[in-house]
Amino acid sequence: IGALPAPAGLPAPKLSFEFFPPKTEALEQQLWACIRRLAPLGPRFVSVTYGAGGSTQARTHAIVSRILRETALTPASHLTCVGASRAEVDRVARDYWDMGVRHLVALRGDPPPGAERYEPHPEGYAYAADLVEGLRRIAPFEISVAAYPETHPTALSGDHDVDNLKRKIDAGATRAITQYFFDTEVYLRFLDRCAAAGITVPIVPGIFPVNSINQVRKFSAMCGASVPDWMGHLFDGLENDPETRRMVSAVVAAEQVRLLQANGVDEFHFYTLNRPDLVYAIAHILGARPSAPEEASAPASPNGVAEER
Numbered sequence: 647i648g649a650l651p652a653p654a655g656l657p658a659p660k661l662s663f664e665f666f667p668p669k670t671e672a673l674e675q676q677l678w679a680c681i682r683r684l685a686p687l688g689p690r691f692v693s694v695t696y697g698a699g700g701s702t703q704a705r706t707h708a709i710v711s712r713i714l715r716e717t718a719l720t721p722a723s724h725l726t727c728v729g730a731s732r733a734e735v736d737r738v739a740r741d742y743w744d745m746g747v748r749h750l751v752a753l754r755g756d757p758p759p760g761a762e763r764y765e766p767h768p769e770g771y772a773y774a775a776d777l778v779e780g781l782r783r784i785a786p787f788e789i790s791v792a793a794y795p796e797t798h799p800t801a802l803s804g805d806h807d808v809d810n811l812k813r814k815i816d817a818g819a820t821r822a823i824t825q826y827f828f829d830t831e832v833y834l835r836f837l838d839r840c841a842a843a844g845i846t847v848p849i850v851p852g853i854f855p856v857n858s859i860n861q862v863r864k865f866s867a868m869c870g871a872s873v874p875d876w877m878g879h880l881f882d883g884l885e886n887d888p889e890t891r892r893m894v895s896a897v898v899a900a901e902q903v904r905l906l907q908a909n910g911v912d913e914f915h916f917y918t919l920n921r922p923d924l925v926y927a928i929a930h931i932l933g934a935r936p937s938a939p940e941e942a943s944a945p946a947s948p949n950g951v952a953e954e955r
């Protein structure tokens with residue numbers, strides 16, 4: 647890391663954090679401990695995922711509503727269009743607007759388990775670009791969309807996928823958040839391709855601190871992200887050594903974000919998996935500092951939880 651600039655010489659990074667709606671009371675407490683721990687870092691927004699096929703709709707709504715009521719954070723609700731009619735999706739979006747949500751992460755969503763391929767709902771928005779267009783008609787939301795540095799797994803080609811991102815931006819999205827990646831070169835080349843396609847909105851890297859290499863391999867096989875060999879080697883032999891694993895995870899993520907920062911990236915979206923410690927440390931390394939004295943809060947349980955999406 648010797649060649650990388652000292653974060654002290656760089657402006658504070660712009661941060662956002664993604665949470666998922668937990669299924670149990672214990673996990674809900676873990677989520678709130680996580681939110682309390684990360685809130686003083688002053689994220690521009692915190693986003694809450696929407697379970698596959700809208701399965702967490704009520705829980706996503708409840709978490710976002712509590713964020714609005716009990717914190718000074720700006721929530722962004724994820725919203726998918728798979729398996730729902732336009733009228734249903736529009737109603738959810740209107741509800742969000744009425745309760746004070748001004749930022750949505752608009753997504754198509756994945757086909758339900760067991761379905762071989764994605765089939766749009768007969769009366770629904772077919773793709774995320776159509777959803778963005780629909781949301782624009784409902785209210786002046788700030789809209790973020792998904793981007794795939796390694797190409798969405800079912801895209802016809804990388805170029806088609808970048809064209810699709812351009813359609814989402816042209817429909818009214820103002821930011822893209824990327825699927826996670828571990829090879830910085832891949833992301834930087836993706837930025838070049840997007841710039842060449844005329845995409846000018848921020849394309850914020852999604853950072854996924856690795857808690858378990860096996861879990862990451864599983865997610866990656868589904869979402870088309872690749873796990874470089876060097877990363878697999880770093881975790882070799884640590885299956886039963888969670889402490890060392892966490893230290894290695896911290897180093898891997900810290901190197902990744904510092905390399906991005908050295909290449910001019912100053913916005914980062916963290917997939918927190920509702921666990922704050924690694925994310926807090928990495929944000930600290932990037933130069934983020936709490937804006938006010940931190941309130942005393944119990945550290946979140948280190949028990950593993952699976953991401954909803």
Ligand code: FAD
Pocket residue numbers: 694695696697698699724725726751752753754755756772773774775791792793798799800801802806807810814823824825826852955
């Ligand atoms: P789209 O942009 O619609 O693209 C989907 C695929 O269709 C791509 O391959 C694209 O190239 C192709 N395509 C688009 N338009 C056309 C067309 N007209 N004809 C043919 N092909 C087309 N999932 C959840 O269920 N809940 C979440 O909360 C959630 N949050 C996410 C957050 C981020 C930051 C990311 C990166 C992903 C998230 N996902 C979530 C996963 C996402 O729903 C899946 O990756 C899904 O498969 C694609 O969603 P999309 O919005 O990128 O779809």
